[in-house]
Amino acid sequence: MGGLVFLALLAFGLVLFSPLIDFARHRRRLSQVERFRVRTPTATASPADRSLAQAALAVSAKVVAARGMEARIADRLDRAGLRMGVSAWPLLRGFTVVMLAAVLVALIGPLFGVALGVVPGWFGPGIFLRARIDRRQQKFAAQLPDALQLVIGSLRSGFSLAQAIDAMAREAAEPVAGEFSRALSETRLGVDLEDALARVAQRMRSKDLAWAVVAIRVQREVGGNLAEVLSTTVGTMRERQALRRHVRALAAEGKLSAYILIALPIVVALVLMLTRPGYLAPLVHSAVGVGMLLVGAGLMVLGTFWMARIVKVEV
Numbered sequence: 001m002g003g004l005v006f007l008a009l010l011a012f013g014l015v016l017f018s019p020l021i022d023f024a025r026h027r028r029r030l031s032q033v034e035r036f037r038v039r040t041p042t043a044t045a046s047p048a049d050r051s052l053a054q055a056a057l058a059v060s061a062k063v064v065a066a067r068g069m070e071a072r073i074a075d076r077l078d079r080a081g082l083r084m085g086v087s088a089w090p091l092l093r094g095f096t097v098v099m100l101a102a103v104l105v106a107l108i109g110p111l112f113g114v115a116l117g118v119v120p121g122w123f124g125p126g127i128f129l130r131a132r133i134d135r136r137q138q139k140f141a142a143q144l145p146d147a148l149q150l151v152i153g154s155l156r157s158g159f160s161l162a163q164a165i166d167a168m169a170r171e172a173a174e175p176v177a178g179e180f181s182r183a184l185s186e187t188r189l190g191v192d193l194e195d196a197l198a199r200v201a202q203r204m205r206s207k208d209l210a211w212a213v214v215a216i217r218v219q220r221e222v223g224g225n226l227a228e229v230l231s232t233t234v235g236t237m238r239e240r241q242a243l244r245r246h247v248r249a250l251a252a253e254g255k256l257s258a259y260i261l262i263a264l265p266i267v268v269a270l271v272l273m274l275t276r277p278g279y280l281a282p283l284v285h286s287a288v289g290v291g292m293l294l295v296g297a298g299l300m301v302l303g304t305f306w307m308a309r310i311v312k313v314e315v
Helices: 002-017 024-034 047-066 070-080 088-108 110-156 161-171 176-188 193-203 207-222 226-275 287-311
Strands: none
Touching: 047 070, 047 088, 070 088, 070 110, 088 110, 088 226, 110 161, 110 176, 110 207, 110 226, 161 176, 161 193, 176 193, 193 207, 207 226, 226 287
16 A cells, blocks of 8 residues: 555656756757657647646745745755756655655554654755755866866967856866856856856855956956966965865764764664564653653754764865
């Protein structure tokens, strides 16, 4: 019975969200293959599916607008590089809650299933989005020195700064290519190049790029060799990255210990739920057990926050 519930909810979610999410990168790759294939009629979503998705989007858009969260959600989705509408994000979180709660209800019963499914199901997508933003920003920071080195080479060849950035954006990988191409698109709409680059630095939380923008502004005002100025800036970036990697290696042991200590109680509890459910029954069927469970969960949250602050080293 639980398996049928899971499959039904999964099918409903696929029907609901398939028109909402734009997998841009995969579609670009498929479009390159489609050019060399004979066109055949393809199946499209039925009008009923489209109307269901549009109705859900409309309700979600009203809720987001009423709570004033549209700008914040759009900014986070943009920084994560997700091609998803603002109104689709709350729907995805709600669907995750329903799916996880249904699976846990089928596995461990309604009381524990709902309690353990709602909170992780709602906050899980937020954690995923935050992790994706951090990973994208780290990838941008790692690619930035090499990208600026390409810009320096183009400047020494006689290109202007805008031409050098355009040439670099054509050769670089994501997310550097997309962010700098976006900055160039803003310049075509009348925005100064330095301001467009400063927006990229702010969006990607890149102090290194912000310093490079300051160097470009200073060079514009006082003159000098921009290629040499950027070369010095790139050298500083590489030294900072080497220091970050060294600190990350030194803190790796502490982070691993923190991950094990945080995961151990959760894993043991899940194993006992699956193998010996009666062993944990007093924690649910008695007031003292429920109180102990709440105190333990609070201490786990406090300990997780404490260890996360300890092992986090700013460079």
